[in-house]
Amino acid sequence: DSGVTQTPKHLITATGQRVTLRCSPRSGDLSVYWYQQSLDQGLQFLIQYYNGEERAKGNILERFSAQQFPDLHSELNLSSLELGDSALYFCASSVGDDEQFFGPGTRLTVL
Amino acid sequence: GENVEQHPSTLSVQEGDSAVIKCTYSDSASNYFPWYKQELGKRPQLIIDIRSNVGEKKDQRIAVTLNKTAKHFSLHITETQPEDSAVYFCAASIGFAGNQFYFGTGTSLTVIP
Numbered sequence: 223d224s225g226v227t228q229t230p231k232h233l234i235t236a237t238g239q240r241v242t243l244r245c246s247p248r249s250g251d252l253s254v255y256w257y258q259q260s261l262d263q264g265l266q267f268l269i270q271y272y273n274g275e276e277r278a279k280g281n282i283l284e285r286f287s288a289q290q291f292p293d294l295h296s297e298l299n300l301s302s303l304e305l306g307d308s309a310l311y312f313c314a315s316s317v318g319d320d321e322q323f324f325g326p327g328t329r330l331t332v333l
Numbered sequence: 334g335e336n337v338e339q340h341p342s343t344l345s346v347q348e349g350d351s352a353v354i355k356c357t358y359s360d361s362a363s364n365y366f367p368w369y370k371q372e373l374g375k376r377p378q379l380i381i382d383i384r385s386n387v388g389e390k391k392d393q394r395i396a397v398t399l400n401k402t403a404k405h406f407s408l409h410i411t412e413t414q415p416e417d418s419a420v421y422f423c424a425a426s427i428g429f430a431g432n433q434f435y436f437g438t439g440t441s442l443t444v445i446p
Binding site: 224255264265267270277278280312320321322323324325326327 | 365367369375376377378379382422433434435436437438439
């Protein structure tokens with residue numbers, strides 16, 4: 223157990239819908255990262271927050287948005303969902319410039 | 334930004350043999366290089382990392398080497414076991430608080446008993 227929690231574990235929804243994925247970082251970690259991993263694919267970096275502020279943006283679609291709250295938990299919002307958005311979404315956290323601890327992931331299935 | 338390339342994409346070895354996975358990076362400012370192991374359906378987990386002020390680091394059967402001049406680093410697994418079968422990802426980052434990791438595309442390692 224990495225100390226990073228993600229909810230829900232699984233999510234099944236329909237095209238066009240909107241979902242929210244939640245992540246709680248390890249206690250004391252200020253950075254939260256979101257990654258998308260499609261079937262047999264690598265880790266695609268989406269976005270990073272550091273102490274409530276957006277720090278870096280990767281290949282995140284305009285239909286996706288995220289935020290980090292004062293208690294440091296983060297939410298990733300995915301809207302106008304398409305079949306191709308089906309993937310495993312990981313959140314990771316770190317305290318500084320080294321190891322990122324990954325959560326168990328949320329498996330999103332868009333039907 | 335940084336670009337990390339990883340080779341090979343798949344690797345099969347006999348149990349007991351060694352496995353080597355190589356990564357190259359483009360940004361000379363990168364100074365932290367972790368390796369993650371991801372078993373099927375599970376989260377990526379750090380197995381070893383190295384900083385740019387070190388050329389080699391070992392942890393039991395796993396070692397990582399770094400060549401800053403050539404901008405490449407490698408993962409070496411000796412005496413492979415079936416439980417080493419997984420996808421391995423390398424990454425590079427410019428270390429400061431809240432830095433971004435640039436991941437390689439992954440290597441699927443299969444250890445044949």
